[in-house]
Each structure stands twice: as C-alpha cells, then as structure tokens.
Amino acid sequence: MRRSSAFLFAALAAVAAAATAALSPQHQALLDQLPVAQRVELEQRQARWRALSPVEQAVYGQRELRWQALPEAVRRERRERWQAWRALPENERAQLRRAAADWAALPPERQRPVRAQFDALDGREKHGWLLGPTLGAEYVRLQPLLAFVEAEERARLLQTLREMNPAERADLAVLAQRVPPDAREALRRELLSTAAANRGEWLRRRLDQ
Incomplete structure (x- = not known):
C-alpha cells in the first residue's frame, strides 16, 4: 500500500464516519459561524428534528446526553472533523467513504503498522489530512x-x-x-x-x- 493511500485510510476514515453524525439543535453558536450553505443545511436538520415523533426525539435526546458527557477536548475534535467533512466537495467525500470501507476491511495486523506510522507524524501533518485526499x-x-x-x-x-x-x-x-x-x-x-x-x-x- 502506498504511503499516501495508507495515511488517507488511517487519517480520514474517522472523518468519513462523521457524515452520519447529527448536529444538535442546541449548537446555535456553532451554526452562526458556518458559511451560508452549511447553515441552511443545518437549519433544515432542525426542521426535521421538529418533525420527529416524541419517541424519535427521545432517542435523539439520548444521543445528545452521550455527546454532552464527552470531555470538551473530544467534542472539539469531533466538531472539527465534522466541519472538515462538510467542507469537502462531494467527489472527495465519496472517495473518503470508499477509503473508510477499504480501511475497515483490512485485518488488524495490516492496520496496526499504518496507524503507528500515522501516529508518529507531527500534529501539523496529521491535522493537514483533514483537508481531504x-x-x-x-x-x-x-x-x-x-x-x-x-x-x-x-x-x-x-x-x-x-x-x-x-x-x-x-x-x-x-x-x-x-x-x-x-x-x-x-x-x-x-x-x-x-x-x-x-x-x-x-x-x-x-x-x-
């Protein structure tokens, strides 16, 4: 596996996973900081939230409680990854979904050395992979x-x-x-x-x- 492809799998699989995360309606401060197109999309998410049944809202509420229980540093990192995901063009998001699937299909013995290589990078280079492939x-x-x-x-x-x-x-x-x-x-x-x-x-x- 080429170094760039391996790091793409290791660094960005988590970013691809962020595509399934829902943004809490309470995160208005974050919403106000986003570009107009992203803000409109999140407002549409809020509208869908209001259309949920009480049972569906309760399930979502449990997810919100689990989110609030996370340490602030973890929430900050996940928000950053989510924003990075949303900023990518659709063709790159599709590429990352494929990369995440390829990474998940690798046996642990092949994942470990790649993960070790990625973990050895300095923080600047790790952060740079959030910009996508x-x-x-x-x-x-x-x-x-x-x-x-x-x-x-x-x-x-x-x-x-x-x-x-x-x-x-x-x-x-x-x-x-x-x-x-x-x-x-x-x-x-x-x-x-x-x-x-x-x-x-x-x-x-x-x-x-």
Whole structure:
C-alpha cells in the first residue's frame, strides 16, 4: 500500500464516519459561524428534528446526553472533523467513504503498522489530512500559504487549490516556501485574483523572478 493511500485510510476514515453524525439543535453558536450553505443545511436538520415523533426525539435526546458527557477536548475534535467533512466537495467525500470501507476491511495486523506510522507524524501533518485526499498529502508544503488566514479567505483559497492541477500546486508550493512570511498575504491575493486559465503562466512568471 502506498504511503499516501495508507495515511488517507488511517487519517480520514474517522472523518468519513462523521457524515452520519447529527448536529444538535442546541449548537446555535456553532451554526452562526458556518458559511451560508452549511447553515441552511443545518437549519433544515432542525426542521426535521421538529418533525420527529416524541419517541424519535427521545432517542435523539439520548444521543445528545452521550455527546454532552464527552470531555470538551473530544467534542472539539469531533466538531472539527465534522466541519472538515462538510467542507469537502462531494467527489472527495465519496472517495473518503470508499477509503473508510477499504480501511475497515483490512485485518488488524495490516492496520496496526499504518496507524503507528500515522501516529508518529507531527500534529501539523496529521491535522493537514483533514483537508481531504486532494490537499492532505500536500498540506505540509502548502502550509505556509494557509497559515493565519481568515475563515472566509481560507475557504476561497482551499477551493482554488482544489481546482488547480497537481503541477500547479507543486509550483505554488515552491513559491510558498520561497517567499518570506510578510509576502505571503500578497501571494495569496495574487493567486485568488488570477483567472484559472492564466494560473500556469502566472506561476511560471513568479518562479522566474
């Protein structure tokens, strides 16, 4: 098994599992922080909650009690994974569902060394895999460009990165490592303002400077 595929199974199977988790109607503060499309979806979940029968609501209430009994650090991690899942495009979520199924089908003796390899990664690289299969393997190289970015700009940046082809992302990673920290914001602005058809030429020009 290739290293990237193995880490994809190990790191993101839990993210795929988050697809089945329901958001509590009481989490309004979290709801208000989400992009409009996600907020609308969660409001629709709330509407479905109100349509449940008393028995169904009681079952859901038990799940809520179990959630509230978890340590805050665990809840924070699961919320982060859930948000990461919802931010992925549908084609990547489908890929992760397949990865989770492939991982679950592996015998324990094959899972253990992969899990050990993943656990040995530093926290930054582990966290980067939450960006999904397209960007997870490239996160470390692109991280200088992703650091200290406001949420709205970060969403646009991630969308742009996913739209780029691997060669373009490789060139951008070189630029991200090359420019000093105080020039990274300008680099992000240039990237986001460059039309997709012109990105390759823009990257080559910047690399030649």
